[in-house]
Amino acid sequence: MTITYEALQALGLSIDMTRGKPATEQLDLSRALIDDVAQVGYLSRDGIDCRNYGHVLGLPEARELGAQLLGVAADQVVAAGNSSLELMHDVLAFAMLHGLPEGEPWRRADEVALLCPAPGYDRHFAICEALGIRMIAVPMLDDGPDMARVEALVASDSSIKGMWCMPLYSNPTGTIYSRETVGRLARMPAAAPDFRLLWDDAYRFHHLTEERYASPDIVDACRQAGHPDRPLVFASTSKVTVAGGGVAFLASSRRNIDWWQRHVSVRTIGPDKLNQLRHVRYLRDRSTLERLMDRHRAILQPKFEALDATLSKLLGDLPDVSWTRPFGGYFVSLFTPDGYAKRTVEFAAQAGVVLTPAGAAFPYRVDPRDRHLRIAPSCPALADIERAAQVIALSLREALAEGGARAA
């Protein structure tokens, strides 16, 4: 028997698929981070009393852990507070207020722009909008952003100061930047001397299959290409340990790290080193972290599979509808025929499934073709995912039927 949209509506569902939040079961994986605090205490390996002030770039052993995770030297890593979003915001705020090492404060420029592969991460775009940074959308292709377009823009327009990149399992398309794409990003000439790659490596360890994809080392690639200060790499343990109380990392050239230190020292005497110490003792090293991520995958993979199975069953016959089957990360992108994304979100909401607003994954929240939906299957229980996927699929069918009726 086929389920109908009306029947789903009658169930009175309430499922939130708006954000990439970890599920409670995932948070429970790191119970030891809370339960073992008393054993961890407050003294670092080097005898630093983590309770007191100081160490503005982070506890040395937390920086070392970050270095191991990100594949750079420890003096090229900052270990900071509880989210990489803060680091991204502050890098751009500092660039705006103070300028990067080789340039004027951006606030003095007539115009400052960043390239934004789209669909992309809405919080990146919100920072740009708040700071008055113009966003130039570039299409996201299967192997990363449209590099011909990127190269042409970056070479010719000195107001383009940088580019958002999520190289692995990109939010929300799951895109894996190819080796060639990464190489071209490292090598391409830039008209702006202070051009930066804002390299958000949020899903570096967040695989959804047995295959552990890895993005090429952008710090090394840029250094070899003669652009050592180009990459600013961001990562955090928010989706590794606890989402609200993780440790965030910034990795870059020594020159950029010195620049960061100069400006962040005005803002803080240091991060919460106690939390950093707990993380170092709990996560230990890269292989321990990877074993933890396998347990995350065991929770997440069935949710993504259930979503895909239901979408296949209910939408598989529609040639103009497609969706991603990501190898990692936290999101599925669903592409409707042009002009149906907003209406689908509305129908889904009326049946109790809240999706990220249509358009959210585009600069200025405008999807020019109104066809992209971002689905976040991590937080709802597995049992709810099939229902939610039914609602999404049948909401799209309702929207299409309505559109067909209007056209007739």
Added chain:
Amino acid sequence: MTITYEALQALGLSIDMTRGKPATEQLDLSRALIDDVAQVGYLSRDGIDCRNYGHVLGLPEARELGAQLLGVAADQVVAAGNSSLELMHDVLAFAMLHGLPEGEPWRRADEVALLCPAPGYDRHFAICEALGIRMIAVPMLDDGPDMARVEALVASDSSIKGMWCMPLYSNPTGTIYSRETVGRLARMPAAAPDFRLLWDDAYRFHHLTEERYASPDIVDACRQAGHPDRPLVFASTSKVTVAGGGVAFLASSRRNIDWWQRHVSVRTIGPDKLNQLRHVRYLRDRSTLERLMDRHRAILQPKFEALDATLSKLLGDLPDVSWTRPFGGYFVSLFTPDGYAKRTVEFAAQAGVVLTPAGAAFPYRVDPRDRHLRIAPSCPALADIERAAQVIALSLREALAEGGARAA
């Protein structure tokens, strides 16, 4: 027998009195904050899973604790990360980038200035300098800043956007703003419509005697005076629990809190609620916190007394030399005859006692009379304080003798 400067030098001392750091014994007072984490767990009173994302203004019960401590309503309080310095920096950075609710972004103004009672807190001044905010020094008198001067400047100059205030046990003079001063600050007309009092209540609970001084409620005073948005109150538990991992608070009008929320939401999904939960369970309420502060006082008071006793013994005969005997806070100010502060710091350093650089307590690090020294007696062991005070006193005498010889 009288100790000499040379004899002290021969001791090979190494005592750091540069910063207001808590001593290890003080940090040990809050061992339960670390030892009892497993019992505290992660679920808030309201069932919020503190491990996950969200609550950008802080955990509700942390905001309630802040409200009780600061004497305002909970919806007028933000509970944030690990230092009030960050909040002060970000308030000014947001004002610069985005403007306050009633004004243009400060970056668009030809000039932006803040009044800086001096001597004052060097980190306040560093924020101004970094952001390109002009600092206008106003003299600090016995009952607070020179109000006649403040009122005249603020009423006539619309580029003056605000004023730094440490109302209780001011850093570094220990000044307690009088009731009249606070009333005048609340009432005074300001030429700038977005004029703000940056009210750093760092030492609200940090008494050094049995007398618990209290500053008048600035939020209420400004509201009654028809300037509800004028005060931005900052405080933290950094010198209550652990210096590197406390909870910071911002209190103000609802309008200012809404403004803060709008801009900080771009920067973060929320603070570390686990740390906030631990703090709420450990500190409980105002009277529990005050009992803890009594134990801090028991550690600090003898250090301040030993410093005072030694300075009295070795400098009491010099009519042009004076120092503060603060009723709270973390600092002693020593005033030398004009022109001797820098040289005294140099002599002290040569005898192994590091003081805050002379001039640090003034805008642009310039003490126009070169006569102020900031002494931070909290961190060294009590046994070292007498020695350090001897070094400081005899260093001043060395400087004076050198000056006398030069003059002769």
